[in-house]
Amino acid sequence: MEESFEVALTVNGTHRTARVPARRLLSDLLRHDLGLTGTHVGCEHGVCGCCTVLLDGEPVRSCLMFAVTAAGHEVTTVEGLAAEDGTPSPVQRAFRECHGLQCGFCTPGFLCTVTALLRETPNPTEEQVLEGISGNLCRCTGYQNIVKSVHRAAVLLAEAAGEGES
Amino acid sequence: MKPPPFGYHAPGTLDEALGVLAAVPGGKVLAGGQSLVPLLNMRLAAPSDLVDINRVGELDTLRVTAGGVRAGALARHARVERSAAAAAVQPLLGRALRHVAHPAIRNRGTVVGSLAHADPAAELPAVLAVLRGTVEAASARGRRTIAAAEFFRGPLEPALEPGELAVSAFFPAAPPRTGTAFAETARRHGDYALSGVAAVVTLDEDLRVAAARTGHLGIAPVPVVFDLTGAAGPGGDWAAAAAHVRERIDPESDIHAGAGYRRHLTGVLTERALNAAASEALRKAGE
Ligand SMILES: Cc1cc2nc3c(=O)[nH]c(=O)nc-3n(C[C@H](O)[C@H](O)[C@H](O)COP(=O)(O)OP(=O)(O)OC[C@H]3O[C@@H](n4cnc5c(N)ncnc54)[C@H](O)[C@@H]3O)c2cc1C
Ligand code: FES
Ligand code: FES
Numbered sequence: 001m002e003e004s005f006e007v008a009l010t011v012n013g014t015h016r017t018a019r020v021p022a023r024r025l026l027s028d029l030l031r032h033d034l035g036l037t038g039t040h041v042g043c044e045h046g047v048c049g050c051c052t053v054l055l056d057g058e059p060v061r062s063c064l065m066f067a068v069t070a071a072g073h074e075v076t077t078v079e080g081l082a083a084e085d086g087t088p089s090p091v092q093r094a095f096r097e098c099h100g101l102q103c104g105f106c107t108p109g110f111l112c113t114v115t116a117l118l119r120e121t122p123n124p125t126e127e128q129v130l131e132g133i134s135g136n137l138c139r140c141t142g143y144q145n146i147v148k149s150v151h152r153a154a155v156l157l158a159e160a161a162g163e164g165e166s
Numbered sequence: 167m168k169p170p171p172f173g174y175h176a177p178g179t180l181d182e183a184l185g186v187l188a189a190v191p192g193g194k195v196l197a198g199g200q201s202l203v204p205l206l207n208m209r210l211a212a213p214s215d216l217v218d219i220n221r222v223g224e225l226d227t228l229r230v231t232a233g234g235v236r237a238g239a240l241a242r243h244a245r246v247e248r249s250a251a252a253a254a255v256q257p258l259l260g261r262a263l264r265h266v267a268h269p270a271i272r273n274r275g276t277v278v279g280s281l282a283h284a285d286p287a288a289e290l291p292a293v294l295a296v297l298r299g300t301v302e303a304a305s306a307r308g309r310r311t312i313a314a315a316e317f318f319r320g321p322l323e324p325a326l327e328p329g330e331l332a333v334s335a336f337f338p339a340a341p342p343r344t345g346t347a348f349a350e351t352a353r354r355h356g357d358y359a360l361s362g363v364a365a366v367v368t369l370d371e372d373l374r375v376a377a378a379r380t381g382h383l384g385i386a387p388v389p390v391v392f393d394l395t396g397a398a399g400p401g402g403d404w405a406a407a408a409a410h411v412r413e414r415i416d417p418e419s420d421i422h423a424g425a426g427y428r429r430h431l432t433g434v435l436t437e438r439a440l441n442a443a444a445s446e447a448l449r450k451a452g453e
Contacts, residue, residue, distance in 0.1 A: 002171050003173075003174070005174070021171065022171075022172065022173075022174030022216070023168065023169040023170070023171055023172060023206075025168070025169070025203075025207075028168075044167060044168075044204075044207045045203075045204035045207055045208060046200060046203075046204055046267075046271060049268075049270065052270055055273075058244075058273045059269065059270040059273060060270055060273050060274050061200075061270055061271065061274070063203075063207070064199050064200055064203040064204065064207075064271075064274065065199060065203070065274065066174075066196075066199070066203075066218070068174060068176065068218070069176075069196070069199070069218055069220050113269075113270065117269075131269070131355070132269065134268055134269075134354075134355050134356050135267070135268025135269060135270050135271065135356060
């Protein structure tokens, strides 16, 4: 019998535990053990970016991390981006408005990546947007609308921040 | 695909980690996992045991002194790339790191892991080599310092013995009147490069070239360093220096580029990087 380990971590603000073998990828822990199938898996070797989640707020490939290594950390998946009442986040709204998705397979990875990008760089230049999303592949959109979505999300986030202040 | 089974160890201290590595001869260190996990997922590697060092807090260090930058085994690419202190002492490191993969990979991948992985197309081994840096290795038997020139033995073959862990890497500071530059060409930004070059140029007090070196990636099984001080001459003939490099390399053809193209490209990148490094050296000399 393969040895198994008790993994406890925070996912989208909720304490979760699972008993898994050491070789369980974080992506599979999320999808199979915790039932959070919003995180998509494309290549399983770090190239496509579909499986990108936020680990303690920073985007990482969940297919390149073992669940046992993630124990004790805080993970945010695409399911955790919207407000508690289900209102889509500014980044999610921007992707919808600008048609930043077609089939949607790549979208969870883009949404997590862009959420972190705009937190660090609220007002990105075109070049910063391209660099920021360079690690995520999309087979449908041709990227133009994704780039538009990122700029639009920056505006929506600034508006939301302005409202929060007044 | 999914990784094969392995024995898993998550030591909390360096001593514990070295103890486990001594006890499990087939054990491999797991740092950022950005090279090792793909190999496991593709079943190209099947180590009996993994020693996960991510909980060894004492390895999560980045020390910058006037002498240089020392990155501990858990210093991630992103941390080193963003360190203003490291950039002030040795700007070449950050310049090269911007070409390493993508931001999400750099959030996990470590500088020392990249050296230990010893990919001939990786940026950091060439940087360590051109700066004549060192790797500090530790095992249950003791510690030793390995010079960059000895560290890279072959593709994916670092000079680490079984049971040895690379605890840190040291990148010496740039001397006065020194400029550095990094240039590479990849099929797509963030991909491993077809050819890349790290250049270091130092001027003397009369603004003549005192030293010029380049470190190359992607053109041989290990990083290649050229001392171009003579080829460039005191006035800095960078075209001649680039020709010197072009005539002495023997790159291979693969599905991404032919040998002839790689040779030409290496010449172009070398001249460009040397020019940029020399301009920076001149600027610094004027400060
Ligand atoms: C899509 C993608 C693109 C990439 N592009 C690039 C690129 O353009 N340029 C580039 O340079 N890299 C690239 N990488 C690799 C990345 O830089 C890795 O982070 C790096 O090569 C390995 O560092 P790591 O900490 O992730 O090591 P790991 O993956 O954990 O380990 C790699 C190897 O080194 C050994 N090792 C690690 N740390 C130690 C230690 N302290 N002591 C002894 N042995 C150790 C491991 O046992 C293993 O054999 C890419 C990766 C991906 C997934
Ligand atoms: S599935 Fe993780 S990067 Fe493709
Ligand atoms: S929307 Fe289909 S892959 Fe991006």
